[in-house]
Amino acid sequence: MWRRVTSLSSFLTSPSRSFLLNPNQEAYGQRICKSLCTDGGKSGSGGFFSRDHCPYIAFVLGGPGSGKGTQCTKIVENFGFTHLSAGDLLRKEITSDSKDGSMIFQMIKEGNIVPSEVTVKLLQKAISLSENNKFLIDGFPRTEENRISYERIIGAEPNMVLFFHCPEEEMIKRVLNRNEGRIDDNEETVKARLNVFRGLSLPVVNYYAAKGKLHKINGTGSEEEIFERVKPIFAALRYFGI
Ligand SMILES: Nc1ncnc2c1ncn2[C@@H]1O[C@H](COP(=O)(O)OP(=O)(O)O)[C@@H](O)[C@H]1O
Numbered sequence: 001m002w003r004r005v006t007s008l009s010s011f012l013t014s015p016s017r018s019f020l021l022n023p024n025q026e027a028y029g030q031r032i033c034k035s036l037c038t039d040g041g042k043s044g045s046g047g048f049f050s051r052d053h054c055p056y057i058a059f060v061l062g063g064p065g066s067g068k069g070t071q072c073t074k075i076v077e078n079f080g081f082t083h084l085s086a087g088d089l090l091r092k093e094i095t096s097d098s099k100d101g102s103m104i105f106q107m108i109k110e111g112n113i114v115p116s117e118v119t120v121k122l123l124q125k126a127i128s129l130s131e132n133n134k135f136l137i138d139g140f141p142r143t144e145e146n147r148i149s150y151e152r153i154i155g156a157e158p159n160m161v162l163f164f165h166c167p168e169e170e171m172i173k174r175v176l177n178r179n180e181g182r183i184d185d186n187e188e189t190v191k192a193r194l195n196v197f198r199g200l201s202l203p204v205v206n207y208y209a210a211k212g213k214l215h216k217i218n219g220t221g222s223e224e225e226i227f228e229r230v231k232p233i234f235a236a237l238r239y240f241g242i
Pocket residue numbers: 062063064065066067068069070071174175177178179219220221222223224226
């Protein structure tokens with residue numbers, strides 16, 4: 001993979017590239033290239049990933065109802081990633097006999113964020129139980145504290161970050177129609193979750209945008225239309241064997 005990354009870097013910086021790529025395509029290519037060359041595994045520095053096992057990690061962000069889970073399912077089907085939903089892992093913990101179950105239940109019911117250490121440990125366990133080497137981490141990090149805790153415990157940054165941008169009215173409509181029997185899909189909790197999203201999650205999105213890791217995707221339209229916007233990002237990774 002490294003050899004191929006190097007060849008893309010030189011392609012992108014070659015004097016002839018301007019005949020092939022317009023400025024938008026070039027920026028896109030640079031972002032893909034960066035996602036391969038990431039400081040993902042601070043290998044050997046005591047992090048969770050080792051030099052030999054440093055999976056490709058994409059964080060999937062967006063407000064409640066922005067379509068994260070729906071698009072992750074399509075990415076899994078088409079590109080072979082493993083989908084880890086932080087919300088699903090937390091909900092599973094409620095139904096197990098875990099000591100954190102009642103605390104997690106209360107946090108989710110109120111639309112609050114579960115202490116980062118709990119969520120990072122669940123993600124860590126799910127990654128280590130999987131044979132796959134490419135993961136979508138959906139709904140995480142939702143706060144700067146989540147992000148910093150992941151970096152501290154895992155010792156790595158994500159390779160790329162997808163962000164589904166969707167108007168609030170549309171997100172509310174989708175959540176209230178979701179019909180999965182979730183305790184937090186009601187008007188009152190949705191309001192709280194949107195406040196958390198605006199106040200605590202958007203700074204994380206801005207952080208990754210400033211780092212050049214963010215793919216902002218228009219989350220309006222049909223599921224298929226949105227997936228057409230997602231596809232090229234993952235199709236480009238295939239070229240590098242990811
Ligand atoms: N593009 C779309 N248009 C209309 N409804 C959608 C779309 N994408 C997802 N949904 C529906 O909206 C609800 C929320 O989607 P979901 O993928 O669970 O979002 P998130 O994981 O971001 O909360 C689900 O019921 C889903 O079927």
